[in-house]
Amino acid sequence: MICPRCASNQGDDIKFCTSCGANLQAVRDVLDTPEGKKFDWSNTWVADMFMSGQMAEARKVEMERRLGITPEVKRYNEIKAGVIVSCVGVGVSIFLYFIMHAIASQNPRDAELLNSIWLAGVIPFMVGLALIINGLVVSKKMVQVIEREQQKNTPLSEGMPARGLRAADTSEFIPTNFSVTDQTTRHLESTERKIK
Secondary structure (H helix, E strand, O other): OEOOOOOOEOOOOOOEOOOOOOEHHHHHHHHHOOOOOOOOHHHOHHHHHOOOHHHHHHHHHHHHHHHOOOHHHHHHHHHHHHHHHHHHHHHHHHHHHHHHHHHHHHOHHHHHHHHOHHHHHHHHHHHHHHHHHHHHHHHHHHHHHHHHHHHHHOOHHHHOOOOOOOOOOOOOOOOOOOOOOOOHHHHHHHHHHHHO
16 A cells, blocks of 8 residues: 555555554545445434434433443532532622621611622522432432333343452452352262261
8 A cells, every 4th residue: 555645655454654654544444435425414413403302312311321421420410519509609698798788887778778688699509409409319319210220121141240350450359159169078078978
């Protein structure tokens, strides 16, 4: 094969050009594709616009699965957002309390109204509190339901983890629950007694 970048002669089994480093495998892949291949509109943003609600939800779930965003991760993110929003609400309330009291001391005519504006910070506090409660109670139940459904849908061969195997970088010994020679010694001892 001749490299399209530097025009040097390269072998057919080489993935990268030895002279310029061009990706020769990608060039081979392009040359091997049929020329009559039509443009696929289903892989564009236009197709996303016309996608039904169920298809869009299925695609969203698949993308989350590929990114590793599990329902449990979503739940923790919801709790984290609730804590942040609640803290912002408390901070806004404190800030408004002191600022409005300072302004009310300058303008005693509107003091009653200005002294109660700090209550506006209660709104984000309550929203954050609702997110925390939802994450701790409601979302936890939803995660359990989803996990049960996934366990029902996975075959036993996939659902069962391999026993006795750990990552290659560990030196931990894992005892197994079964053995090829399990209880054979007792059997041999009992046969020896019978023979004697």
